[in-house]
Amino acid sequence: MTSATTNNIPWPSREEKQKREAKAFVGRYLRELKAKKNILLLGLGQGYHLAELVEVMAQFHGNDFKLCVVELHKELFDNFSDEKTKNSKNISWFIAHTADDFFSQQETIDFLIGRPAILLYPESFHQDTNYYQGILTYQASDKLDNIVSKSKSPIVKKYLSSFLGQVDFAKNLSSHIKRKEEFGSMDFLFYALHEMTGIDTQITEELP
Amino acid sequence: MKKILLINLKGHHEIISSTHLINAIIYQAPDTQISLLIYQEFNSSAAILNNVHKIYTIDRAAITALHKKLIYSKAFAYDAFFDALGPAYEESWDEIINFSNDKVSSYLSSFFLKDNHTKIHGTYFDKTGQLQYSSNWLMLLSDLMPQLPSLPIHFQNIFLQTIGRKENNSINGIAIDETNNEIAYLKFGKIRKQLANQKDNAKLIGIPCNFARPAVMKNVLQLLLNTSFTHPVLLATCQTEKEKAHLLNRHFTGQLIIIEDDFKSLPSTLLNLDLLLSTEGPIKYLADLLEIPAIEVITDYKHAFQQQTTLKGNLILTATSHQISDSVFHLNLLETLRFFFNLTTTPTISTEECLYIVERDSLGITYKRIIDSADLNFNHLFYLMARHLLGLILLNRRTIDSFFAITDKTSAQTAKWHQEEMQAVLMLSKKILSTLKSLRKVDGGAPSTSAFVSALDKLLDESDNGAHLVAFPALFFKMRLETLTANSTMTNLKNIEQLLYLFKKEIKIIIEALTELEEAISNKTNPSNNYFPNLNL
Numbered sequence: 001m002t003s004a005t006t007n008n009i010p011w012p013s014r015e016e017k018q019k020r021e022a023k024a025f026v027g028r029y030l031r032e033l034k035a036k037k038n039i040l041l042l043g044l045g046q047g048y049h050l051a052e053l054v055e056v057m058a059q060f061h062g063n064d065f066k067l068c069v070v071e072l073h074k075e076l077f078d079n080f081s082d083e084k085t086k087n088s089k090n091i092s093w094f095i096a097h098t099a100d101d102f103f104s105q106q107e108t109i110d111f112l113i114g115r116p117a118i119l120l121y122p123e124s125f126h127q128d129t130n131y132y133q134g135i136l137t138y139q140a141s142d143k144l145d146n147i148v149s150k151s152k153s154p155i156v157k158k159y160l161s162s163f164l165g166q167v168d169f170a171k172n173l174s175s176h177i178k179r180k181e182e183f184g185s186m187d188f189l190f191y192a193l194h195e196m197t198g199i200d201t202q203i204t205e206e207l208p
Numbered sequence: 209m210k211k212i213l214l215i216n217l218k219g220h221h222e223i224i225s226s227t228h229l230i231n232a233i234i235y236q237a238p239d240t241q242i243s244l245l246i247y248q249e250f251n252s253s254a255a256i257l258n259n260v261h262k263i264y265t266i267d268r269a270a271i272t273a274l275h276k277k278l279i280y281s282k283a284f285a286y287d288a289f290f291d292a293l294g295p296a297y298e299e300s301w302d303e304i305i306n307f308s309n310d311k312v313s314s315y316l317s318s319f320f321l322k323d324n325h326t327k328i329h330g331t332y333f334d335k336t337g338q339l340q341y342s343s344n345w346l347m348l349l350s351d352l353m354p355q356l357p358s359l360p361i362h363f364q365n366i367f368l369q370t371i372g373r374k375e376n377n378s379i380n381g382i383a384i385d386e387t388n389n390e391i392a393y394l395k396f397g398k399i400r401k402q403l404a405n406q407k408d409n410a411k412l413i414g415i416p417c418n419f420a421r422p423a424v425m426k427n428v429l430q431l432l433l434n435t436s437f438t439h440p441v442l443l444a445t446c447q448t449e450k451e452k453a454h455l456l457n458r459h460f461t462g463q464l465i466i467i468e469d470d471f472k473s474l475p476s477t478l479l480n481l482d483l484l485l486s487t488e489g490p491i492k493y494l495a496d497l498l499e500i501p502a503i504e505v506i507t508d509y510k511h512a513f514q515q516q517t518t519l520k521g522n523l524i525l526t527a528t529s530h531q532i533s534d535s536v537f538h539l540n541l542l543e544t545l546r547f548f549f550n551l552t553t554t555p556t557i558s559t560e561e562c563l564y565i566v567e568r569d570s571l572g573i574t575y576k577r578i579i580d581s582a583d584l585n586f587n588h589l590f591y592l593m594a595r596h597l598l599g600l601i602l603l604n605r606r607t608i609d610s611f612f613a614i615t616d617k618t619s620a621q622t623a624k625w626h627q628e629e630m631q632a633v634l635m636l637s638k639k640i641l642s643t644l645k646s647l648r649k650v651d652g653g654a655p656s657t658s659a660f661v662s663a664l665d666k667l668l669d670e671s672d673n674g675a676h677l678v679a680f681p682a683l684f685f686k687m688r689l690e691t692l693t694a695n696s697t698m699t700n701l702k703n704i705e706q707l708l709y710l711f712k713k714e715i716k717i718i719i720e721a722l723t724e725l726e727e728a729i730s731n732k733t734n735p736s737n738n739y740f741p742n743l744n745l
Contacts, residue, residue, distance in 0.1 A: 109284050113270045140281040150283035156290050170282045182335045185297075185319050191333075192315035193289045196268060197275040 043124020306330025358513030365572030
């Protein structure tokens with residue numbers, strides 16, 4: 001098979017084109033990549049940009065960086081044949097079906113707490129706009145039953161469950177505790193948390 | 209073996225200064241297991257404390273983000289907070305010491321207070337949500353100290369009183385790393401050798417980078433460079449300080465010695481200094497614990513008699529007035545240095561500043577004037593008299609030294625202060641009497657009860673004045689009032705009556721002390737120079 005040419009210059013192969021695009025994609029974010037060691041990449045696509053990203057991150061940070069790749073389609077991950085990149089210890093993979101799936105995993109939370117730079121792969125975004133838009137604009141449910149279902153601590157679960165049926169939303173929990181005649185250990189723990197994080201400080205207004 | 213949890217949710221310097229408490233506990237019972245609860249960002253200073261069994265940490269930044277940001281389910285914040293505190297919650301504590309006494313630490317003290325045998329020191333919330341103080345001393349620290357013109361009792365002594373232990377400095381409370389010690393010893397050996405070519409037997413004076421604003425810092429460094437018997441060593445412990453130090457060194461064309469340390473290596477550096485010029489911050493507290501001599505400099509007179517250096521024999525050079533020129537400050541500092549290194553026995557300190565030495569009396573750490581050029585200002589008078597009164601009220605003990613310090617240095621200023629204090633105390637006495645009167649008139653009817661409540665309100669409002677000595681009994685009255693829990697109105701009224709009499713008794717102690725002071729001064733004073741003309745000499 002002969003490849004197409006213009007003025008005897010062969011047309012770039014599809015692969016070469018994708019590599020070039022990958023370089024251009026990564027080139028746009030050099031400043032962020034240099035500044036941050038944690039990167040959240042939304043969209044795997046064919047994975048060329050990921051290989052390029054790993055290369056650039058290694059140049060900037062050696063082995064001290066972490067990439068988290070989020071992709072909707074499992075088959076794209078299965079078809080990604082760059083084994084070296086795929087098995088890199090610096091990369092975590094999230095094949096999440098919904099934004100809620102993604103934000104429900106402890107590993108995701110631990111990663112996001114490190115305030116990563118977020119890179120959105122345009123091709124993936126065009127293809128699955130709703131999915132990525134959902135991740136970018138996600139707001140966790142404030143419903144108490146949802147929080148109870150997400151908590152992994154049996155003691156916290158038990159404490160929160162005692163309010164089910166009386167309190168619907170976490171934001172109302174504080175005023176409900178305040179109405180108690182006698183406080184228990186876990187009530188004080190919640191007060192301490194609210195005070196420490198500066199949220200809903202009115203709950204402590206009545207206490208000195 | 210006792211297990212103690214010390215909750216310390218403040219910064220590096222509070223963590224380091226809590227060592228005094230740990231030392232006192234360990235001295236009394238060496239097998240006590242003391243664990244700390246701190247914020248994770250202050251782990252580096254907690255790591256250098258000896259005699260700490262375990263350190264529990266709260267990752268405040270991460271938990272706050274999980275709790276505040278809408279993308280995270282609150283479940284993650286709740287779990288993370290409980291996971292951080294769970295291991296300490298599982299333990300059975302004999303004592304809980306709330307060292308920080310803020311709201312978070314008070315809630316957490318109550319959270320950990322699950323066993324009946326646990327003794328708590330510090331503030332905490334009872335089951336009904338009322339804030340409780342474990343001692344009168346703590347009321348002072350939490351409620352009154354922030355409003356006072358000066359702090360009559362050092363917070364270390366207040367804490368020791370609160371936990372019922374005595375100060376002991378024979379325990380080695382700071383971990384000193386052997387390798388760092390060796391490195392520092394060699395490094396300072398070289399420095400001294402090189403310096404010997406320029407100045408014979410020059411003393412190495414450590415200065416923390418946060419010692420003063422840049423202009424003052426430059427002048428002090430210049431002074432130490434120019435003086436034949438001193439040479440400055442700039443101490444930098446964080447990135448910002450390191451940058452500051454290098455900027456200063458550029459100004460001095462590389463003549464400065466800069467030592468960059470973290471908390472682990474800092475003790476070794478301090479041990480190699482001849483003197484520290486200290487200011488507020490963790491280095492000061494660390495130097496005190498390592499018994500490194502220091503001169504503390506206070507440029508704002510309002511900061512005098514607060515939380516100064518605690519090492520016996522250390523000097524404090526403090527401003528006595530609003531304005532103090534740089535040149536006066538430098539001359540005074542030079543004189544203080546000469547005095548410290550025994551180059552003079554009679555330093556000349558101008559009246560804008562005063563020189564104190566750290567000592568101990570029956571109430572613990574105290575500061576005595578060693579240069580008498582300036583009159584005692586209101587802050588100092590308050591400090592001395594408040595110390596005398598707190599000894600009388602809380603310990604039933606006379607701290608005569610404080611009393612004598614006033615009588616030794618009487619001026620028109622003393623008389624003016626005395627008059628204002630007397631007025632405040634007499635006015636409050638009248639209010640107490642009128643409240644007692646309206647209490648006696650309560651007959652169960654609404655008008656008499658409402659008149660009494662209004663009188664009590666007025667009394668509480670009037671007494672809310674931290675600037676005068678009456679603030680102490682007023683605070684104790686308020687706190688006692690808050691603990692009244694009887695269900696019957698008549699019982700409560702009876703209890704209030706008793707509290708008012710106790711209040712009156714403590715006010716009487718102030719009146720007697722002020723009168724005694726007036727007499728003592730008049731007895732000492734030459735009649736031609738009598739600042740208390742009302743007294744019949």
